[in-house]
Amino acid sequence: MRTIIKRTVMAVAAVQGATLLTLVTIDMYRKRGRTPAIFPRLAPKVMTAGGSEVTVYTYGEDLYRDMLHAIHLAKREIFFETFIWKGDEVGQAFKDALIEAADRGVEVYVVFDEFANLVVPRSFFHLPPHIHVRRHPLVASGFRFPRNSGRDHRKLLVVDHDAAFVGGYNIGTLYATDWRDTHARLTGDIVWDMRNAFIDYWNLFADDKRRKALPDTGSLTWQPYIRIHRNMPRMMVYPIRGMYLEAIDRASHHVYLTHAYLIPDEDMLTALIRAARRGVDVRIIVPAESNHIVADWLSRGFYGQLLRGGVRLFLYQKAMVHAKTATIDGQWSTIGTANIDRLSLLGNYEINMEVYNSEVARQMEEVFTIDSSNSVELTLTDWQRRHAMVKFSETVLTPLRPLL
Structure with a gap:
């Protein structure tokens, strides 16, 4: 039995390694042909x-x-x-x-x-x-x-x-x-x-x-x-995650998130889906192709659950969107350094501003609207049509999610 377990673990690790190597190779080739980015934006x-x-x-x-x-x-x-x-x-x-x-x-x-x-x-x-x-x-x-x-x-x-x-x-x-x-x-x-x-x-x-x-x-x-909320690993203090969970839990009309890397833990995933199921308009903008292809593929492992739960996903086009922002119900907003992933919310030194102000929220909603105009919505039907090999690769990489 030990031999079987050992060989199984080694086989899975080998497949994961081959998958990662393939993704990195694809990413290197993709970046070689990248043209200067052009995208809509607002003046300060x-x-x-x-x-x-x-x-x-x-x-x-x-x-x-x-x-x-x-x-x-x-x-x-x-x-x-x-x-x-x-x-x-x-x-x-x-x-x-x-x-x-x-x-x-x-x-x-x-x-x-x-x-x-x-x-x-x-x-x-x-x-x-x-x-x-x-x-x-x-x-x-x-x-x-x-x-x-x-x-x-x-x-x-x-x-x-x-x-x-x-x-x-x-x-x-x-x-x-x-x-x-x-x-x-x-x-x-x-x-x-x-x-x-x-x-x-x-x-x-x-x-x-x-x-x-x-x-x-x-x-x-x-x-x-x-x-101002600060994650401080030396003090084992991580308030930014709690800030997000509390704000999403209060939402009654809309939640607009823009994040470079979307790899939520179970509580964050549950909060977003519960908000959508109680009638909140939950929308998330993520890069169609980020600067970290492995993070992209780990993120995609959550798309099916989010889409089935009523969350709307928008893929930002022809540029890397690196923002870490949210605005909720025309009242609450945050701008900062923390991504929705474990490294940011339970690992790194991070800092986010939380602001309760309708004028700031309107501006953040306008930014989200302009970013949405440069995005393509991903529907559940489109997502389910992806190639079987893509689905297999996402499954192989699932154990790596806690690392990010």
């Missing part, structure tokens, strides 16, 4: 939410222009944190701006993830000694799973007490024009919360010798309209 729009202002960005060039402008205006402190930081033209522009700020006396703090930037030359990250740097390590010291696990998947910028940026955009030339993503600029009361989010992460890894702790001060204002 400023909205008021309580004592704060929210500006929503859907195009990288618009966002990078305003981020760099904010850095140039900095007088005291800059907190800059990113998952991917490419050593290309856009990446160099940010590097130059941060160095220039430090040279004129601004205290500059930089965090980036080592694993996400393995393909970037190490020399690009040689920053002057008067810039404070935290490289989120490739492998954390000490075996304390899950406290020492998780990538730093956050993307944020805070300049003085004046402005903060958060959302899905990494830093690089590709993302400036060829990816459809969503980011937000925040001013007013909520900037303290964004500053605090960076300070808390930094101080988790501070010591008296190499990396001194930042001052941690309380806030004079409690923000009722916008909240």
Whole structure:
């Protein structure tokens, strides 16, 4: 019996390996012939939410222009944190701006993830000694799973007490024009919360010798309209998943999600289907072809359940949609870094803005409508007609879902 089990496991692993190799080969060939992306987008729009202002960005060039402008205006402190930081033209522009700020006396703090930037030359990250740097390590010291696990998947910028940026955009030339993503600029009361989010992460890894702790001060204002949620593996705190589940459970009219990678756990899948079955209009935009073909195929394993449950799926065309957003019932919205998958919701360092505001919700609904115009709806009938070999490959990859 042991021999039979061992051979069966080895056979399944071999089939999985062959399937993954085939998908990666197809993806490499597909990317060679990719043309520049063209997709509809909205100009940035400023909205008021309580004592704060929210500006929503859907195009990288618009966002990078305003981020760099904010850095140039900095007088005291800059907190800059990113998952991917490419050593290309856009990446160099940010590097130059941060160095220039430090040279004129601004205290500059930089965090980036080592694993996400393995393909970037190490020399690009040689920053002057008067810039404070935290490289989120490739492998954390000490075996304390899950406290020492998780990538730093956050993307944020805070300049003085004046402005903060958060959302899905990494830093690089590709993302400036060829990816459809969503980011937000925040001013007013909520900037303290964004500053605090960076300070808390930094101080988790501070010591008296190499990396001194930042001052941690309380806030004079409690923000009722916008909240910042942070997944912190070191503290075993993962509120973003709960935020989504609570919001979907409250929905009575519509739920519009846009996500780069849709690999929901059982509770998230159940919440979406239950909402649809009680009459809520649940729609999800995902990329027709993302930058991670394996993630695409793992995601497709959920399409049948979602479609049978009444959830409507829309496949974004001719560009990578990398947004991590949702808007519900014309009242609630979120923009952030967390995908609907286990890595984001129960693994990585993530940060999401949650906002209760009808004006912001209307803007997010307009973004969703424009993105829908560049999408093709996938019906259950179309999905059931896919080739038998495709169905087999999806089944073979099912055991890998918990890894993402």
